[in-house]
Amino acid sequence: MSKFKIQVKLKSESIFGSGYSIPGSVDLEIVCDEYGLPYMKSKTFKGNFRQAMEDIVDILSSLTEATKYSLMVEKLLGKGEAGVHHWETIKFSDLRLSKNIRYIIEKAVLEGKIKDQEVKKALTDIRSFTSVDEDGSSKKGSLRQIRVIKKDLFFEVDLHTERELTEQELGLLSIAARNLRHMGTMRTRGKGEVECTLLEKEKDVYIDKTDAYIDKFIKGVRINA
Numbered sequence: 001m002s003k004f005k006i007q008v009k010l011k012s013e014s015i016f017g018s019g020y021s022i023p024g025s026v027d028l029e030i031v032c033d034e035y036g037l038p039y040m041k042s043k044t045f046k047g048n049f050r051q052a053m054e055d056i057v058d059i060l061s062s063l064t065e066a067t068k069y070s071l072m073v074e075k076l077l078g079k080g081e082a083g084v085h086h087w088e089t090i091k092f093s094d095l096r097l098s099k100n101i102r103y104i105i106e107k108a109v110l111e112g113k114i115k116d117q118e119v120k121k122a123l124t125d126i127r128s129f130t131s132v133d134e135d136g137s138s139k140k141g142s143l144r145q146i147r148v149i150k151k152d153l154f155f156e157v158d159l160h161t162e163r164e165l166t167e168q169e170l171g172l173l174s175i176a177a178r179n180l181r182h183m184g185t186m187r188t189r190g191k192g193e194v195e196c197t198l199l200e201k202e203k204d205v206y207i208d209k210t211d212a213y214i215d216k217f218i219k220g221v222r223i224n225a
Helices: 042-060 066-077 083-088 099-110 116-123 167-179 210-224
Strands: 004-010 124-129 144-149 154-160 194-202 205-208
Touching: 004 167, 004 205, 042 066, 042 167, 066 167, 099 116, 116 124, 167 194, 167 210, 194 210
Parallel strands: none
Antiparallel strands: 004 154, 004 194, 124 144, 194 205
């Protein structure tokens, strides 16, 4: 079991798009597993998370030594072919619903108590969107049906590493988590607003350590500035 997780709360409806359309149903479908549970692939989440971390490093570069934190990003998240240092990087799981909820739903589907399509329908809605002209009127033939994931759901990503992470690294991970505020498609339409926290396992319970690691990190930056 992973010692660290990133918890993601959907503060608005979100679209983890699959890029596929279903004739007679929706023009943009979300990614779901065999149980009807929506999720985001690890590579996609990592790309979002990396961008959030690199944005923080850009800010830090004006306050302290930029190279130090750029190298920390590469050590945590990798850079292309990491070679012999590949073992040092963090491995991200897919972004999925919280494990306890997932277990109950998966068990119900396997036992035939509920169908995967019923699960998808319960956790998602279908919204209609149109493109608009410069004068604000809807473009003819631009109506699209898009599936969205309902807000207020909690997702999580397991973080796997073969080494102990330093307090500085955990601080940077925590700040990046706080900085990751939007994910998925149609962000300009108010979709994909999220709130992320870093959880650490202590005595078999995952605790929110985001603020604690951020405070330590900021103190270190001030001392070295």
